[in-house]
Amino acid sequence: MKKIFNPFTYVRKIRELIRKVIKSVKRSIRIQLITAFTACALLGLFFAKGAAPFFENANRQATIDYRSGMRDIHQQAQSVANSSVHENKLEAISDMIEMENQNLERGSRALKVLVTDESGKVVYKTKQAQEEQIDLHNTIRNAASFAINYSNGQDEFENTRKEFIAFAPITIEDKNLYMFVSGIPGGEVRYHTQEGPFPFLIGVLVFIFSFFYITKRKMKQIEAMAQGVKEIEKGNLAYRIEKKGEDEIASLTENINNMAEELMNNIEKERKLEKQKNELITNVSHDLRTPLTSVMGYLRLLRDSEYENKEQHDEYTRIAFAKSEQLKNLIEDLFEYTKLTNEQVILEKQEVCINELLEQLIEELVPQAEEHGLTFVKKFPEERAYAAVDSEKMVRVFDNLLMNAIKYSKDDGEIKVSLQRQRRDIQIVIANHSEEFTREELGSLFERFYKKDQSRSRVTEGSGLGLAIAKSIVELQGGSIRAEYEDGIIQFIVSLPIIEK
Structure with missing residues (x-):
């Protein structure tokens, strides 16, 4: 089946490409600098080109071009020569000489015309011509040189006002004649404009200022970072540098x-x-x-x-x-x-069944609990709960918590020990009736050398390090321990990472 063209697909792809490009630019200071440099260079070029017309008159130069006058003389000589040869008569030459003589009499610009034979003797001429005999070879060479340079468009004919000689060979009635037409060519004023330094300077200035403006924000960020480093160097470690953007800076x-x-x-x-x-x-x-x-x-x-x-x-x-x-x-x-x-401490972790560990410890402490009229109440699930712990260290933790429950619990009461499997850990709770704990006392239970006010406790012995040691052991094995007190009951809650069986 032929796939139908969907323009929105291409629009979506273009948008995605643009987003990727923008993201890449934001994350790379190198690409940002290249982009800024290119944009500023193009902006400078645009202003330089835009400013060029305003400075044309300042750089306008006038020149006089004589090539058009030379061309007229040359064409006139060739036209007369061709007509004479075609008609095989001297009538066209005579008409030209007569016309130039009339121009001379009127005071107008008149061309000098010489017609010589093969020996260089002048047989026809205009009134202003004084020559009777010319060096035919040199004259032809000079005229030919003029013609060659003129046809090549050499610039020596610009701004140069000198006599121009046009040469044309003529054969009339089986006689070889040579016509030389000379005169001062008419000039044509031409204006030339040259790009001066001002547009270039404007482009450079626009580039500098635009690049400075675009990079100003980034430079401020670098300056702020340098200032922040100085503050930190002085010892102000609370100082924080404001983060802007996503690039290397x-x-x-x-x-x-x-x-x-x-x-x-x-x-x-x-x-x-x-x-x-x-x-x-x-x-x-x-x-x-x-x-x-x-x-x-x-x-x-x-x-x-x-x-x-x-x-x-x-x-x-x-x-x-x-x-x-x-x-x-x-x-x-x-x-x-x-x-x-x-x-x-190097922990020797192994897979331990927490149910069995607690069962064994409670069984060992039953006689001591009975001395104070206390009873252990266990609430364990039928399913076994396993944790990767150092069994010897955990025995010390639970032994300390259970002994504290016996020592500090009110006589003729219960010590409740429960175990609950949760999603990622095992939660063990040891609770007993206790004397009142203030919030400050509860928060200090796990501190070193903490002992409850002796005037309010029946137990005065102990190092004050038991709970601090228990907390360190539990945390070293990836668990946590905390204490809560409510309505005359204090409970210690231990959480350990569970192993799924």
């Missing part, structure tokens, strides 16, 4: 802004790390001093035998050992947290 602007952002973030991170380091030193000094002071105090009592009986001796020993254990746990937690925050 815009890309460079974006890269400079990204560099400033990255530098600012790195400096802020270093400041934060420095602040955290100072806080860490302060907190460690404080938390180490307390149990260490107790240990030294009880050891001093034992050294100085300041106890009343064996029971008191054993009590002092037990307390000193317990404080030493607390000190040991604090140092281990601190060491673990330092490794995690400095990313010095």
Whole structure:
């Protein structure tokens, strides 16, 4: 079937081509400069050509052209010679001589006519001719030279007023004669116009100003970028350069802004790390001093035998050992947290069934929960949920969360542990009844060395690093952890990337 011509298809293709060209121009500073240069050059050429007519009179030159007069003399001589030869009579020559004599008498421009025989003797002439004998050879040569130069159109006949000699051989009644017609040719004034420098200068000026105007915006952008770099160099990392367009300059602007952002973030991170380091030193000094002071105090009592009986001796020993254990746990937690925050931990990820992991941990902690009258309530799906995690590290996370639930939950209550499969992750929720948490306390739970107000909590021991360590472990494995409090129930929500089976 013959395809019907559809003009809209070609219009659509042309529009698409124009859009692609415009897009290419916008993205390339090189094409923009070439386009601007070409447009400005064409504009300058247009103005130069348009201004040329206005300067024609300024460059107008007048010249006198004698070639037309020479042509008249030559044609007149040839015409008379041809007529004489054709008629085989001297009548045409005689008429010409008589006419020129009359012109001479009237004072008009008259031609000098000489007719010679083969020896150069003048047999016919006009009144103004004085010659009786001429050098026939030289005269013919000069006349022929005039004719050759004239026929070649040489410019020596312009602006040159000199006598012109026309030569024509004649054969009449078997006699060879030579006719020479000479005279001063009439001149014709001609005007010539030449392109002066002004149109060219106008074209150059138009090109310069138009190119300056077209590139002005781009130059301002480059100047703004240079100013922005100076500001960033001074330390003003919050300064941002305005991005305009889609070309290489815009890309460079974006890269400079990204560099400033990255530098600012790195400096802020270093400041934060420095602040955290100072806080860490302060907190460690404080938390180490307390149990260490107790240990030294009880050891001093034992050294100085300041106890009343064996029971008191054993009590002092037990307390000193317990404080030493607390000190040991604090140092281990601190060491673990330092490794995690400095990313010095190598994770040994493997496929782990989170259901089974939680089941095992809960089973191990049931006796401790029962001591406080607490019961674990599990809500797990029948389908197994798998995640790629370091099982040893995740055991520490869930063990910390479950132990905190036991320690800080109100007695004779429930600890709810639920697991839910979501689209891209596994969500584990550990919830228990707890004392009230303010918004500020809830936001500080995962900070280092954070401990709930001792006056409002029944538990005073602990390093204050457990939740901070748990948060670092979860985030290192691509997950997240957060805490929520509502109506006397606090819940910790852990999300881990799921593995589809």
